[in-house]
Amino acid sequence: MTLTADLLPGVPLVESPFFEQDVTSLPAECQAVARQLHTRGYAVVDFPDPDFLGKADAIRKRLTARFNWGDPAACPVSARVQDAWEFDADVRAIACNPTILDLLSALYGRAAFPFQTLNFPVGTQQPVHSDHIHFCSIPERFMCGVWVALEDVHADAGPLFYYPGSHVWPSYGNAHIGAKPGADAVMKFIRVQEEMPQRLGVERETFLARKGQALIWASNLLHGGSAQADRTRSRWSQVTHYFFEGCRYTTPLQNDVLGGKIKRRRVKDARKSGGLAALVGAGTRLFSRSA
Numbered sequence: 306m307t308l309t310a311d312l313l314p315g316v317p318l319v320e321s322p323f324f325e326q327d328v329t330s331l332p333a334e335c336q337a338v339a340r341q342l343h344t345r346g347y348a349v350v351d352f353p354d355p356d357f358l359g360k361a362d363a364i365r366k367r368l369t370a371r372f373n374w375g376d377p378a379a380c381p382v383s384a385r386v387q388d389a390w391e392f393d394a395d396v397r398a399i400a401c402n403p404t405i406l407d408l409l410s411a412l413y414g415r416a417a418f419p420f421q422t423l424n425f426p427v428g429t430q431q432p433v434h435s436d437h438i439h440f441c442s443i444p445e446r447f448m449c450g451v452w453v454a455l456e457d458v459h460a461d462a463g464p465l466f467y468y469p470g471s472h473v474w475p476s477y478g479n480a481h482i483g484a485k486p487g488a489d490a491v492m493k494f495i496r497v498q499e500e501m502p503q504r505l506g507v508e509r510e511t512f513l514a515r516k517g518q519a520l521i522w523a524s525n526l527l528h529g530g531s532a533q534a535d536r537t538r539s540r541w542s543q544v545t546h547y548f549f550e551g552c553r554y555t556t557p558l559q560n561d562v563l564g565g566k567i568k569r570r571r572v573k574d575a576r577k578s579g580g581l582a583a584l585v586g587a588g589t590r591l592f593s594r595s596a
């Protein structure tokens with residue numbers, strides 16, 4: 306048994322204070338990825354599917370036809386298809402890739418499951434953020450994103466960016482930034498998450514991905530979408546967000562911890578067939594003053 310599993314079973318191995326002792330117990334092929342994720346908060350891998358290029362082209366074709374997004378310049382930056390795994394077998398196959406699931410499960414020390422997919426036709430230009438404020442496990446940090454390029458990404462297409470090392474900063478919620486749930490919290494988070502790396506002197510990095518390259522990010526890594534300098538360029542990509550079994554799930558942006566209100570997030574498990582069968586857990590109230 307690893308020290309983490311023994312002493313801190315509610316902490317992901319890859320974010321554990323015992324990481325150096327425990328990393329050598331991982332399968333050899335996982336150790337380099339584990340070290341990247343531990344120290345930098347992200348790791349780059351070639352997507353482990355021999356038919357990835359075929360799947361990527363098929364997804365682009367089907368989603369373009371479905372949403373008429375053939376012209377990137379006509380595409381709003383908010384354009385996305387959420388949870389295409391529910392109707393598109395290739396999106397689901399990428400989300401449920403067994404090598405990725407095994408890798409994540411080894412890195413975190415619990416079984417990973419995909420709970421959401423997002424397919425983007427163009428750069429998102431999303432402000433810098435940590436996914437922790439949207440998707441949080443209890444105990445925290447059992448969540449990660451896997452972003453994969455469905456085409457080569459040009460520097461002017463609004464590539465993904467991130468701040469290496471920011472994943473180790475505290476995972477803040479509304480109480481830390483003095484906000485109530487709602488629009489106020491969103492604006493305050495944007496401000497603090499923009500200011501933190503600047504004031505702490507952390508340099509932004511950009512991921513100019515080749516088609517088929519994937520980036521795994523830790524739940525608290527600050528990341529976002531760069532400005533799309535050339536509106537005629539597409540930037541097809543898929544993000545799959547993963548949780549890990551044996552946790553509760555919540556959305557810190559919507560919680561009022563000081564008021565005693567933490568809402569349970571009901572999540573689907575994309576490994577299972579759609580509908581209610583895929584729902585993990587039940588009920589909506591995780592904790593309340595009267596509970």
Ligand SMILES: O=C(O)CCC(=O)C(=O)O
Pocket residue numbers: 423425428429430431436450452464465528529530531542544
């Ligand atoms: O693809 C991007 O530009 C950012 C996506 C993202 O932040 C997310 O899906 O969590």
Ligand SMILES: [Fe+2]
Pocket residue numbers: 434435436528
């Ligand atoms: Fe994100």
